[in-house]
Amino acid sequence: MNKEKRKSVRSQCVLPAELIKIEGKDHLTVRTTAHDLSDGGLKLTINFDLDPGSTMDLRLYVPEKKLSTLLSGEIIRVKSNDKKLEVGLKIKEIDSQLKHEILTWVFPGWLKEKE
Numbered sequence: 731m732n733k734e735k736r737k738s739v740r741s742q743c744v745l746p747a748e749l750i751k752i753e754g755k756d757h758l759t760v761r762t763t764a765h766d767l768s769d770g771g772l773k774l775t776i777n778f779d780l781d782p783g784s785t786m787d788l789r790l791y792v793p794e795k796k797l798s799t800l801l802s803g804e805i806i807r808v809k810s811n812d813k814k815l816e817v818g819l820k821i822k823e824i825d826s827q828l829k830h831e832i833l834t835w836v837f838p839g840w841l842k843e844k845e
Contacts, residue, residue, distance in 0.1 A: 743764070743837075744765060745763065746763060746791045746793065747774065747790045747791065748789045749762055749774075749776075749788050750788055751786060752780065753784040754784075765816075771818060771819055772819050772821070773818055774817040774819060777813075779808070781805065787801070789801075790832070794835075795831065795832075797832060800825075803820050
């Protein structure tokens with residue numbers, strides 16, 4: 731049996747995102763999708779390889795709320811899945827108020843789950 735390593739509850743979601751910067755590659759604009767959002771991280775689906783330990787900046791969108799926010803994170807996991815790559819991103823920097831709004835919209839019970 732696998733022991734859960736995550737500290738935060740993940741909420742299934744599908745949110746559009748844009749990669750803006752990946753360590754060593756500036757001025758990048760790659761559309762992607764964010765999944766499994768939590769207080770501390772998210773999962774991205776991409777179609778090119780990245781190295782764990784690298785950093786990236788991206789813009790996360792919540793079209794239904796007309797919200798977007800920039801965030802920075804560290805790639806902690808890369809997994810191949812059906813000709814795509816799933817990237818586990820640990821969030822390092824994000825506007826705390828916007829993060830709260832997004833998490834509350836995606837997963838209304840997240841604050842109760844944290845306690």
